[in-house]
Amino acid sequence: MNLTVERVSAGYGHVRVLDELSWRIPPGVTGLLGPNGAGKTTLLHLLAGITRPWQGAITARDGSASVLSTGKEYSRRVGFLPQHFTFAEEMRVLDTATYAAWVNGVPKRDCPAAAWAALEQVDLHSKSRDRVKSLSGGQRQRLGLATALAHEPDLLILDEPTVGLDPAQRLRLREAITSIGARRTVVISTHLIEDVTYMCDRVGVLAAGKMAFDDTIDELAKLVDEDAGHGFGSAFEQAYAGIVARLGREA
Amino acid sequence: MTDTAREGHSVEQVLPRAPKSTAPRTGFFWPLGVWYFLAAFVVIAGVTLVRTSLELSFAYEEWAHTNGLFQRSALDITGPLAAAFGAYLSGRLTPPSRPYALPRFARSKAEFLAHHLLPAATVVTAGYVLGLVPIVVKTYSTATTGSLAPLGFVIGIVILNTLLVLGWLFGVVAQSAFAAPIAFAAGFAATLCGYGIGAWNSVTPVVGDVSTAGRVETLAFALFRGAFFAIVLVAALATAAGVLRTRGFQRRLPPVRVFAWWILPAVLLAVGMVRPPSPAVREVNPPKICKEAVGMSFCVHQAHERDLDDLVAEVEPIVVLVGQENLPFTRVEDTALHDGANPHLDPTVYYADVSPRYGATGDRDIIANLIAGSETCFVRPGWEQSAPGYNAFMLTLRLSGDRESGADKRFGKLSDKQVHQWLNSHRNQIRGCAITDDLLP
Numbered sequence: 185m186n187l188t189v190e191r192v193s194a195g196y197g198h199v200r201v202l203d204e205l206s207w208r209i210p211p212g213v214t215g216l217l218g219p220n221g222a223g224k225t226t227l228l229h230l231l232a233g234i235t236r237p238w239q240g241a242i243t244a245r246d247g248s249a250s251v252l253s254t255g256k257e258y259s260r261r262v263g264f265l266p267q268h269f270t271f272a273e274e275m276r277v278l279d280t281a282t283y284a285a286w287v288n289g290v291p292k293r294d295c296p297a298a299a300w301a302a303l304e305q306v307d308l309h310s311k312s313r314d315r316v317k318s319l320s321g322g323q324r325q326r327l328g329l330a331t332a333l334a335h336e337p338d339l340l341i342l343d344e345p346t347v348g349l350d351p352a353q354r355l356r357l358r359e360a361i362t363s364i365g366a367r368r369t370v371v372i373s374t375h376l377i378e379d380v381t382y383m384c385d386r387v388g389v390l391a392a393g394k395m396a397f398d399d400t401i402d403e404l405a406k407l408v409d410e411d412a413g414h415g416f417g418s419a420f421e422q423a424y425a426g427i428v429a430r431l432g433r434e435a
Numbered sequence: 436m437t438d439t440a441r442e443g444h445s446v447e448q449v450l451p452r453a454p455k456s457t458a459p460r461t462g463f464f465w466p467l468g469v470w471y472f473l474a475a476f477v478v479i480a481g482v483t484l485v486r487t488s489l490e491l492s493f494a495y496e497e498w499a500h501t502n503g504l505f506q507r508s509a510l511d512i513t514g515p516l517a518a519a520f521g522a523y524l525s526g527r528l529t530p531p532s533r534p535y536a537l538p539r540f541a542r543s544k545a546e547f548l549a550h551h552l553l554p555a556a557t558v559v560t561a562g563y564v565l566g567l568v569p570i571v572v573k574t575y576s577t578a579t580t581g582s583l584a585p586l587g588f589v590i591g592i593v594i595l596n597t598l599l600v601l602g603w604l605f606g607v608v609a610q611s612a613f614a615a616p617i618a619f620a621a622g623f624a625a626t627l628c629g630y631g632i633g634a635w636n637s638v639t640p641v642v643g644d645v646s647t648a649g650r651v652e653t654l655a656f657a658l659f660r661g662a663f664f665a666i667v668l669v670a671a672l673a674t675a676a677g678v679l680r681t682r683g684f685q686r687r688l689p690p691v692r693v694f695a696w697w698i699l700p701a702v703l704l705a706v707g708m709v710r711p712p713s714p715a716v717r718e719v720n721p722p723k724i725c726k727e728a729v730g731m732s733f734c735v736h737q738a739h740e741r742d743l744d745d746l747v748a749e750v751e752p753i754v755v756l757v758g759q760e761n762l763p764f765t766r767v768e769d770t771a772l773h774d775g776a777n778p779h780l781d782p783t784v785y786y787a788d789v790s791p792r793y794g795a796t797g798d799r800d801i802i803a804n805l806i807a808g809s810e811t812c813f814v815r816p817g818w819e820q821s822a823p824g825y826n827a828f829m830l831t832l833r834l835s836g837d838r839e840s841g842a843d844k845r846f847g848k849l850s851d852k853q854v855h856q857w858l859n860s861h862r863n864q865i866r867g868c869a870i871t872d873d874l875l876p
Contacts, residue, residue, distance in 0.1 A: 279468070
């Protein structure tokens, strides 16, 4: 499924955070980078259909069919995992995913199978009978991913899913997201350039309410300044910092 | 998402099945599981039973009182418990921090509310009804007149479920299961208002008035209460759905919409507090059972038929002792026949408070007071220091059957015949609280 953001403006109260932003998101995993306050979460809420844009439109296109983000059908086709979330600790893992499937519109009798499939996709099916309270941080994150996946959405929006995870947990989550991205459109917001380089086919860099960069990882790599490669960060991190700094100067 | 699933059809063909051993049962009490609901059921049933246990200890029960319990003690703790249960359920599952409770989830809000509230309503109602079974069975088997009031029973259930939904709404708004104890406290405070401020009884969860035989709840009062709580229930449901529908980033439930949902409950609340319908009226031509004994008639409400013989047995000894010429009344009648709230209608009638709780006890002492003139004496300041006051008190004890009290046992030494003669010769002094020491036997 392709997602098209056309001249979207949005913000809080009278503060404009996104200013006539346009972005095309193809199937696969697309990363969204940007400094704090750039509007990443605002953009993700718009993509998830939680909020409406002040102006412009977000359209999901699948073949000849298209759905606006403000329509009811859109919410059935999108899965969203916020940065911060909690569970009912006493519930079992499988019940949690099953309930998420039901809440998101899967017919009740199909929910167990849908939940099981989601748990398999995030490699958590072996914990299906465990209580949520027994899960580690990484397992909780994967359960969150499963709840966003349980209704088999075409579009998956993930807001900084790897934050707070240790390297091993981050690795497993990356594997899960990469695997999921092979079959659907995934947008992942992150501060970690490594996440982008390992998981994403494309990357967008948001700065000052505009999409400062929108291309493949390879194109981002070309922006790496060979002469600047002696700092503390990786080449990609420096490229990202350069893009943000350049846009800041232009602004 | 597959095309099949997107069209709302089965996704079983395209998704792997969960192994049967691990498959969750998406049954009536899913997703929190049956144990929460079972616990609520047991607690509600148990508390309802405990709150009617006093009546279960009575020798018999009357329908008027049992029907009143449906909106009184049977509901005063169970109602707040239902509110707490509702707040706990929504506090566990609906906070927006849950990844499955995000704004704009695809399931319709009506379906969502029904899925969560129907099981909860079922268990609290079933627990309440089960807890009432013993008292209803006892009343059915021991009451001599009347029948179960279906309207009052249904209104009790409506109120119970209204409190459940209000609690659920509170949990949605509070976004935490910690709302449960607050919901209980708020429900209990409303209950206390019912007991404490009788004028508000048409809009409080419990009715403070004790229902007894001889008084009948008015249809207007019952309908008003039923309508008020049903409308509050609907408003709470609409508000909960509205909060869930509009909750989210940069969204707020429009105050005008909330106002529209709650305007009618607010109007009825104001009416119920300012000009409430009369809760009960005296029963017209109450059925009565009478018996002739010791030359006078004894009548009780048919609901108190089982206490008629006890009433006669209670009053008969003092009538025999003092003789009818010394009695200030010629008949004994149950206050339930004359509206217990205003029993002093006819001075020639002794109105006995007969009830399933106390039976027909204590009347001999009361009559002894009447005959000994104690009521005249006891209103005088310092009566206990005066000889007439003390002597009237001693006479009262003797007439009550006590021969041992008092320093010199003047009246205790007298035979029944001597007491009778002494009363006949000092009738005026007794009535005027003028039994000086020189008049003592």
